[in-house]
Amino acid sequence: SGGTGAAVAANFGTLGIGTDTGNSIRGPSSHNALVGFRTSLGLISREGIVPLYLRNDVVGPMCRTVEDATRMLDIMAGKDPKDPITSFSEGKIPDSYMAFLDKNGLQGARIGVFRTLSENNVHPEISALFNKALENMADLGAVIVDSVEVENFQELRQNQWCADFRKDLEAFLAEYVKRDTLSSLEDVVRIGTKSDFAKTRLEMFVTNFGRGQNPEIPCGDAFTDLRRVAFREAIEKTMDSLNLDVLVYPSWNQPAATIVNFQEEYKGDNSQIIAPHTGQPAFTVPMGFVSGNLPAGIQFLGRVFDEKTLVKLTYAYEQGTKHRKAPN
Structure with missing residues (x-):
């Protein structure tokens, strides 16, 4: 989805679509000062996409604004008999996600700061932007719960990838x-x-x-694979216990890699760790720029099929900060 991200950021197109196995909606969006919606697994059909790991693959909007991405979400969300996993979304899609675009949406919201993904090997400028984002959300009326820990997180995140x-x-x-x-x-x-x-x-x-699966890791979907379900339940149990609306962390802990040195500089990606495996929605929105005029994003992780809350909170943060800038 890198081409999509660059094209939308450069105003070659108004709207873009990405496919995210672990990062590919949120990474290019974060690095191009865009909004990227990785929606709940099962909310949008993947029929016809070239797969990487279909058990994790999600299709979603990559846009310049939360409003544009939300308009796309209204059109894209829905059950598709050609993608059976979309049956899990039945009865969980509102008439329109546009109704949740609320500039005051952060007032009274409880934001959990997931320091587990924002404390180790974090570039100081990314850390400063993230902490400033928390201040901004507090100024916009949010209650910041800093910090949040998920029981057995490091153990639960292990062995989630599957060779399919x-x-x-x-x-x-x-x-x-x-x-x-x-x-x-x-x-x-x-x-x-x-x-x-x-x-x-x-x-x-x-x-x-070879020609088969990795026999040590069975390939199941996010709603029947016990390892994946346990991971999601641990996160959502923590959110429930603290009455949190979302968890937040930097989309990347390091600045965007340059093209000429990308294999050496490509590090700090937080997007691969939770949402691909748990099936939860995770939206990235711009949180500012680091040296070299490189954009950085903040990620909002919500409960499965609770996109309406993410729309409300990301829109309020975007409208209250206006970080996105068109490229020179």
Whole structure:
């Protein structure tokens, strides 16, 4: 979704759509001073997308404003028989998410500060922006609960990734490409790529996982996989016990990587850790800029299928701070 993020940020388009397996809506949005909605798994159909790990893949808006992203969400959300996981959203979608665009939405909101993801290996400028964002939210009427800990968090986050790339990719090729010469992961590797990074990644999948799954980690969805359910329940139990509306943390703990040195500088990503596995919604919005005029984002994590609360809070924060700037 990097191309989408750059294009929308540069005003080549008004609206964008990204696919987020672990980061790809929120990362480019954070690095391009955009709003990125990773919605609850099952809220928006993934039918027809090229999968990475379909058990985690989410489609969502990447826009310049929360209002634009919310308009897209109204259109995109809904049940699709071609993507069975959307059945979990039935009865949980309001008539319109636009009704929750409230400039005063932070008044009385309880914001949990998840320092677990904002204290270690954090760039000092990112830390300063994050703490300023908390001050801004308090000034806008929020109650800041600092800080929040989730019991057994480090243990629960382990072994959540699942090696189903081959299965998902080959199912996509069979459904949408329908060519004997392009039906397997090996066929994709054989055809090749001009990107050494992509080539290495594809070859890794072939070498590490052969033709099957990783037998040690069964691949289940976010509503039936007991490991994933336990992770989500621990987070939401903590939120419930403190009467929190959301948890917040920096979308990235380090500045955006430069293109020429991205493999060395690409670090600090917080988006991979919770929402892909738990199925919870996580929205990123701009929280300012660090040296080099590089944007940074703050992430709001909500309860599963509680997008309306995230819309309300992110909109109020955006309207109260106006951090986004068009590129020079």
